[in-house]
Amino acid sequence: MTTPVKTPVKTTALTKRFGGTLAVDGVDLEVRAGEVYGFLGPNGAGKTTTLRMLLGLIRPTSGTVTLLGEAQDKSNKGLRKVGALIEGPAFYPYLSGLDNLRVLAGHAGVDRARVDAVLDTVDLADRARDKYATYSLGMKQRLGLAAALLKKPELLILDEPTNGLDPAGMADMRVTIRKLAADGCTVLLSSHLLAEVEQICDRVGVIDHGRLITETAVADLRGEGRLRVLARPFDRARDLLTELLGAGAVHVEADALELDVDAADASGINAGLVGHGVSVSELRWREPDLEQVFLELTGGVSHVD
Amino acid sequence: MLTSIRAELIKQTRRPANWLLLAIAAVLTLTFAYAIPYAGLSSGPSGAPGSGRGLPSMLPEAFVGNALGGVPIFVGALALVFGVLVAGSEYGFQTWKTVLAQRPSRFTAYGSKLAVVAIANLIGVLTLFAAAAGGSAAVAALEGAPMNWPSAGDIVLGMGVGWLVMTMWGACGALLGIAFRSVALPIGLGLVWMLAIQNLLASIAAPALEFVGELQKVLPGPNTGALAAAMGAASETPGVDALVGSGHATIVVAGYLVAFCALGGWLMHRRDIL
Numbered sequence: 001m002t003t004p005v006k007t008p009v010k011t012t013a014l015t016k017r018f019g020g021t022l023a024v025d026g027v028d029l030e031v032r033a034g035e036v037y038g039f040l041g042p043n044g045a046g047k048t049t050t051l052r053m054l055l056g057l058i059r060p061t062s063g064t065v066t067l068l069g070e071a072q073d074k075s076n077k078g079l080r081k082v083g084a085l086i087e088g089p090a091f092y093p094y095l096s097g098l099d100n101l102r103v104l105a106g107h108a109g110v111d112r113a114r115v116d117a118v119l120d121t122v123d124l125a126d127r128a129r130d131k132y133a134t135y136s137l138g139m140k141q142r143l144g145l146a147a148a149l150l151k152k153p154e155l156l157i158l159d160e161p162t163n164g165l166d167p168a169g170m171a172d173m174r175v176t177i178r179k180l181a182a183d184g185c186t187v188l189l190s191s192h193l194l195a196e197v198e199q200i201c202d203r204v205g206v207i208d209h210g211r212l213i214t215e216t217a218v219a220d221l222r223g224e225g226r227l228r229v230l231a232r233p234f235d236r237a238r239d240l241l242t243e244l245l246g247a248g249a250v251h252v253e254a255d256a257l258e259l260d261v262d263a264a265d266a267s268g269i270n271a272g273l274v275g276h277g278v279s280v281s282e283l284r285w286r287e288p289d290l291e292q293v294f295l296e297l298t299g300g301v302s303h304v305d
Numbered sequence: 306m307l308t309s310i311r312a313e314l315i316k317q318t319r320r321p322a323n324w325l326l327l328a329i330a331a332v333l334t335l336t337f338a339y340a341i342p343y344a345g346l347s348s349g350p351s352g353a354p355g356s357g358r359g360l361p362s363m364l365p366e367a368f369v370g371n372a373l374g375g376v377p378i379f380v381g382a383l384a385l386v387f388g389v390l391v392a393g394s395e396y397g398f399q400t401w402k403t404v405l406a407q408r409p410s411r412f413t414a415y416g417s418k419l420a421v422v423a424i425a426n427l428i429g430v431l432t433l434f435a436a437a438a439g440g441s442a443a444v445a446a447l448e449g450a451p452m453n454w455p456s457a458g459d460i461v462l463g464m465g466v467g468w469l470v471m472t473m474w475g476a477c478g479a480l481l482g483i484a485f486r487s488v489a490l491p492i493g494l495g496l497v498w499m500l501a502i503q504n505l506l507a508s509i510a511a512p513a514l515e516f517v518g519e520l521q522k523v524l525p526g527p528n529t530g531a532l533a534a535a536m537g538a539a540s541e542t543p544g545v546d547a548l549v550g551s552g553h554a555t556i557v558v559a560g561y562l563v564a565f566c567a568l569g570g571w572l573m574h575r576r577d578i579l
Contacts, residue, residue, distance in 0.1 A: 055406050057578040074574070076410045084406040090399040095319055106312025107414070108407035147403060 006069030008033055008155040008186040009054065014063035016049050016210075023049045025210040026063070031155075031188050031203075036181045038201030038218070039190040042298055046210040047190040048087055051159050054188075055084055068155055083153030085161060089144030093133035097124060097143050100132055101150065108150050118146040122176070138169040145176065156180060156187045162196060174200050194290050198222075208298040222288045226251070226258040227266055229273075230282035237278045244272060258286065309409050309417035313391075317421050322390060326383045327429055331436040333379050337542070338371035339363055339440035362539055365441040366453045369463035370537025372430075372437035376470050377530040377544035378499065380433065384426060384471040385495045388478020389488055391418050391425075392569070396486040401578045415483075415573045419566055422475040423468075430467035434460070463536045466555075470529040473558050474499075476565035477525070483569050499526065507546070521548060525561045528554040 009031035016024040024046045031037040041047050052058040054065055056076050065072040072078035091100040101115045119125045122142040127135070135143065141161065148156055161177070162170040177200055181187050191197050197204055198218055205215040214221065231237035238257055241250050249260040261269065263285045273280050317323055342363055361367065392415075395401045404414055438454075445452050455463075481491030503526035510517040521527045530544045535551035549557075 052402070052578070055402075057402055057405060059577060074410060074412075076405070076408050079406065079408040082406075082408075086402050086406065090403050092316060092320075092394075092398055092400060094321065095316070099315060099319060103312045103316050104403065104407050106308045106315065107404050107409045109308050144403075147407075150407065 006033070007031070007066065008068055009037075009188055010066040011050075011054070012064045014050065014053060014065060015061045016046075016053060016058060017061045023210050024053065024060075027207070027210075027212045029205060029212060030215065031186060033186055034181070034184060035202040036177065036187040036189060036200055038197035038204040039188060039207065040194070040197050040204050040294070041190075041192065041207035043192060045207045045298075047192075047207055048159055049210075050207065051084075051086060051157055051188075051190055054157060055079065055082070055086065057086070081151060081154040082157060083148035083151055083155070084157040084159075085141075085144040085148045086157070086159045088160070088163060089140045089147075091132045091140070091143060091147075093131065095132055096129050097132055097135065097139075097146075098128040100143065101128075101146060104147050105150055110150050110152075114150055114152070118149045121149060122146045137164045138166065141165055141169065141173070145173070149180075153185060156185050158187065159190045160192070161189065162191075162193065170196070194294055198290055206294065206297050213297050218290075221293060222290050223293065224260065225263070225285055225287050227261050227263065227269065228253075228282065228284045228286045229257045229259060229269070229280065230255070231257070231273055231278050231280045233278065236276070237273055237280075240273060240276055240278065241269070244269075256282075306413050306416060306420075309413050310420045313417040313421040314424070317391060317425060320390070323387060323425070326387050327432055330375070330380045330383050330429060331432050334372065334375045334433050335436050335440050338374050338437060339444060343444060360444070360448060360450065363441060363444040364448075364450050364453070365438070365445055366455060367537060368437045368441040369434075369455050369459055370533070370539065371441065372433045373463060373467050373470075373533045373536050374538040374542040374545060376433075376467050376538075377526060377533050377542075380429075380467075381470060381474040381526075381529060382496055382499045384429065384474040385478040385481075385499065386492055387425060387429075388422055388475035388480075389482040389491045389495065390478075391422055391475075391482070392479035393482025393485070393488040393491055396482070397488045405578060411573050412570065415570050418479060419476065419569075422479060423472050426471040426475050427468055429471055430464050433467060434464055459536075466532050466536050469555070469558055469562065470532060473525065473529070473562040473565065476562055476569065480565045480569040480572070483572050503527075504543070522553070523557060525558060528557040528561075532558060 007030060009029060011027055011029040014024055014027040027050055039047050049058060053060050054067065054072065056072055067078035067082055070078040098115065101118065105112065105115050119128050122145050124139060124142050124146060127139060162173050165173060177187055177189065189201065201218055203217050204221055206213045229237065238250065238252065241257060241259060245259060245261065251258040266283055270280055270283050346360055395404065405411065442452065478491065478495060481495055482488065485491045506517060507521065507527065511521050526544065527546065527548045530546045531549045531554040532551060533545045534540060534547040538545045540546065
């Protein structure tokens with residue numbers, strides 16, 4: 001008999017109002033077991049508030065949260081197998097990295113051996129006895145990840161985990177996240193970095209103004225590519241292609257035409273245009289721009305990298 | 306809960322500021338209960354508070370009162386600062402999110418803090434009693450006076466009183482730290498209340514207004530002073546005044562302790578961790 005897989009994260013109509021401000025508006029989020037889920041949205045969209053509600057740090061105004069099959073309530077039982085790093089690492093500056101983790105291990109009810117193990121995982125064992133206040137930002141972030149791993153989590157919630165890291169640190173963090181996912185840990189990752197989400201996430205939820213706009217696979221969010229054609233005379237080329245493919249498959253983008261066709265059709269289209277006296281100067285497969293998709297979804301908000 | 310208390314103990318025992326507070330409490334107690342009165346004894350009263358106290362007030366027989374003399378004012382204030390540091394620092398360091406993400410409920414996390422405040426104040430009161438006993442023994446040895454110690458019951462009772470008062474102020478500090486979600490403002494407001502407003506009420510408002518005199522009987526400061534007086538603290542010590550009986554004072558101080566703990570827990574439970 002197989003054990004039913006518990007949905008790692010499920011929220012129903014999750015809502016949070018701060019005074020007159022609706023920060024999160026009826027969010028129905030579902031993160032599936034074993035996936036890396038990207039929670040994407042511009043700054044101030046409601047990502048962190050949602051994640052804090054998952055962890056019980058912020059009480060929802062209404063709606064429910066279920067983590068790994070357990071309702072998240074005031075007892076925090078739902079956090080038994082959940083690790084989290086919210087809005088950057090925060091530790092006691094007068095304690096060493098090791099003592100910080102010992103304190104957290106006490107609160108988590110895990111033993112000292114686990115502290116040593118997570119320090120090794122994040123490659124911080126050599127500096128574990130140094131004061132946290134002396135750590136670089138990258139080391140602080142790694143210690144934050146170590147704290148999140150203390151409970152051998154089945155679900156890891158990471159809020160902007162690469163914030164403030166240099167490119168090498170960001171790459172390391174992404175590799176670590178992918179490795180954790182490969183080991184069976186479900187990861188819910190918030191970010192406003194499209195490239196990051198694209199590189200490491202399986203599915204993505206886009207939130208804007210507190211509302212979940214879409215929840216889909218990254219590839220589906222991006223959509224299909226198009227064949228870009230630069231040809232002269234332009235009107236003649238457009239008419240020919242419309243006649244050939246239908247009006248719905250031909251899109252005018254500035255001085256170019258973009259066609260909803262397979263990439264393999266490129267040579268046939270080229271031959272057809274040239275055969276009708278149209279000069280083709282560019283014929284190129286164009287992957288869709290995730291940023292453009294994102295901006296369209298979020299109403300053109302531009303503060304996303 | 307036990308593992309959370311252990312975690313909290315690691316946090317507080319490794320914090321140098323806490324040991325500094327303890328050292329200051331012990332040094333101030335020795336200074337005002339022994340050093341200044343002893344200097345006054347050898348050079349004649351100088352007019353400074355406590356400098357005119359006689360030799361018997363410094364001998365072992367009176368050490369319980371000496372250990373508790375500073376508790377209503379400066380030791381209580383230091384206990385309040387400690388309470389603020391224990392609870393308010395979690396906001397300053399933004400570590401509530403780190404701790405609570407490890408699963409303890411807010412009740413457990415807050416309860417472990419209160420437990421550590423209580424344990425630390427027990428250590429504090431033991432330190433004060435040890436320092437005062439040492440001071441008394443030193444004076445007795447220097448003056449060739451007899452080493453007559455109070456009964457064990459009186460010593461334990463005195464420790465209990467000291468612990469109750471200090472833990473009450475510690476819980477007040479924890480409440481203020483949670484209420485203001487910081488460290489600096491709660492310490493400032495707490496000290497202004499303890500060191501300024503309480504004295505103004507006692508020395509200016511109470512003699513002039515009858516209702517303030519009555520109000521004094523239910524405020525925490527005057528009741529801690531009454532408890533210290535009941536245990537033999539010198540009446541000329543600031544804050545020490547037998548305004549009410551020890552039974553009344555014990556009930557009021559214990560009531561404030563319970564109220565501060567409950568109010569802090571209610572705020573922790575109710576408010577978001579932002």
